[in-house]
Amino acid sequence: xxxxxxxxxxxxxxxxxxxxxxxxxxxxxxxxxxxxxxxxxxxxxxxxxxxxxxxxxxxxxxxxxxxxxxxxxxxxxxxxx
Numbered sequence: 001x002x003x004x005x006x007x008x009x010x011x012x013x014x015x016x017x018x019x020x021x022x023x024x025x026x027x028x029x030x031x032x033x034x035x036x037x038x039x040x041x042x043x044x045x046x047x048x049x050x051x052x053x054x055x056x057x058x059x060x061x062x063x064x065x066x067x068x069x070x071x072x073x074x075x076x077x078x079x080x081x
Contacts, residue, residue: 008065017031018030018032024049
């Protein structure tokens with residue numbers, strides 16, 4: 001489903017998850033999952049890593065951004081302490 005850049009920049013929809021997936025020298029890349037009208041969608045965005053890199057989320061993306069629909073999946077994780 002396509003969402004407008006403004007919709008995503010203003011973080012419309014309920015954010016479920018927003019995690020860093022890559023850290024580069026100049027930009028940080030994040031994966032955001034949000035809920036909109038009972039469905040879940042994923043978007044990937046970048047923003048400047050420091051105050052010197054003046055890049056807002058979705059700044060260089062097109063006006064309409066395709067977001068993939070995702071579904072919650074329960075997983076079991078084994079942790080050793």
